[in-house]
Amino acid sequence: METVKADIYSDTLPEASEIQRTIKEKVFATTHLDKMQSALAYLKNRYVKKYNIWEKYFLPLVSEPEIWEKSITSFIENRNHVAHNKLLDYAAKVIMLDDTRNFRRYIQEAVTKFDKEIVSEEVEETIQAIIDQREYERESLLEIIESETGVxxxxxxxxxxxxxxxxxxxxxxxxxxxxxxxxxxxxxxxxxxxxxxxxxxxxxxxxxxxxxxxxxxxxxxxxxxxxxxxxxxxxxxxxxxxxxxxxxxxxxxxxxxxxxxxxxxxxxxxxxxxxxxxxxxxxxxxxxxxxxxxxxxxxxxxxxxxxxxxxxxxxxxxx
Structure with a gap:
């Protein structure tokens, strides 16, 4: 889920020599994980944010965003509780099934909306090819009619x-x-x-x-x-x-x-x-x-x- 909600940044950085030198020092001069995280934060602060994956691609497909957020929070808490206690009784099973059904409903609605509103490039090309072919056939037929009848x-x-x-x-x-x-x-x-x-x-x-x-x-x-x-x-x-x-x-x-x-x-x-x-x-x-x-x-x-x-x-x- 963290990946889905990640931010996408521009792929260009300022070319000032001082910034380039600092980047090399932070990234290439260490193999320690904590220092690498520091270098990553340094880079992120200097990139320009372009968009958020969740907000741009997924959120428009969710019919009830606020209820979705509450459902996913509840699901994560219940899942963590079961995993921590290593126990799944009947009551917990019912709750987890309800959470799963809710997610399935939201996902099905999102898929339906996606299919209606967003057409892949391949599908668009196929549809356009069919339209072009039909238009070509129609024009060819009309040319034959005109040549044979003068109409x-x-x-x-x-x-x-x-x-x-x-x-x-x-x-x-x-x-x-x-x-x-x-x-x-x-x-x-x-x-x-x-x-x-x-x-x-x-x-x-x-x-x-x-x-x-x-x-x-x-x-x-x-x-x-x-x-x-x-x-x-x-x-x-x-x-x-x-x-x-x-x-x-x-x-x-x-x-x-x-x-x-x-x-x-x-x-x-x-x-x-x-x-x-x-x-x-x-x-x-x-x-x-x-x-x-x-x-x-x-x-x-x-x-x-x-x-x-x-x-x-x-x-x-x-x-």
Whole structure:
């Protein structure tokens, strides 16, 4: 038990010549056990403690640490009592059996918890190898299906990438349109995630009060013949100015035993025609914003001119 509860120290020591000389004197200059113990204590005090074996590896597996400590203390005391008196009567036997049962229960619980939470490196490698093999077999089968039928059956990652390309197209189009426009600033683009609910894609801010926000809601199903959607919402000044949907239908095929090959069932199809409506809504909002700013500047200029003319008229009238 002392070994289990031992401390582990770093394996490096200061390289100062004085310390190295002292270590040699204490360790190599004597064969007496008491002096060797003194040298060991000297070394231990100069190492840096890294961790305690019991606290790091065993204690997290014990469900009731305080009761465990009491049980082990009781067991050791009872064992020492029996060993000292060299007598084991019926009452002592019952107590020792109870202590043993308690230990067995704690150990079984710890082993179960260990198996659930801690997987060995060999097991992890085996599991990963199985996953890789299954993925390789799936990709090989899909390549055969595509070559024989022309049908593409995409996984979730590939479907999300298609939707992401559409978002990239919209974003890059806006960046190019506003490249030389110092009235607006396009924020960074966020990548699509397979999550539920709205997710912010990007924002366009103006130096005034106008603000454009583009959100996406994605639903992905990579089953054969299943539909996936990307709903794009555009908000300008906190009002929805566009709400369009991009659709994808995954391909599907079946094996024809008579012809000994795969036959198409559903052709994969990606429909992003509504992307034009989204771009147009954003463009109109930005154009209207520019016109509004021009009108505001014109009205302000006109008011200043009218005020100036009124002041001049008052001066000429002697007011």
């Amino acid at each position: 593409k059956i995409r996984n979730k990652s590939e479907i999300v990438n298609m939707f992401q390309n559409t978002i990239d197209d919209i974003y890059s189009d806006m960046v190019n349109r506003l490249y030389f426009n110092d009235k607006y600033e396009t924020g960074e683009e966020n990548n699509l995630q397979i999550v539920s609910g709205d997710q912010l894609l990007f924002v366009i801010n103006s130096k005034g009060t106008r603000k454009l926000e583009i959100y996406g809601i994605i639903e992905v199903d990579d089953s054969e013949g299943a539909s996936s959607t990307l709903q794009i919402k555009v908000f300008g000044l906190d009002k929805m100015i566009a709400n369009e949907q991009i659709d994808y239908v995954n391909g599907a095929a079946e094996y024809d035993t008579e012809q000994a090959n795969y036959m198409p069932v559903i052709k994969d199809e990606y429909n992003d025609k509504n992307m034009k409506a989204i771009k147009k809504a954003i463009e109109n909002f930005l154009t209207d914003g520019s016109e509004d700013e021009e009108i505001q500047r014109y009205n302000m200029k006109r008011k200043c001119e009218e005020d100036w003319k009124a002041d001049v008229a008052d001066m000429l009238a002697g007011k």
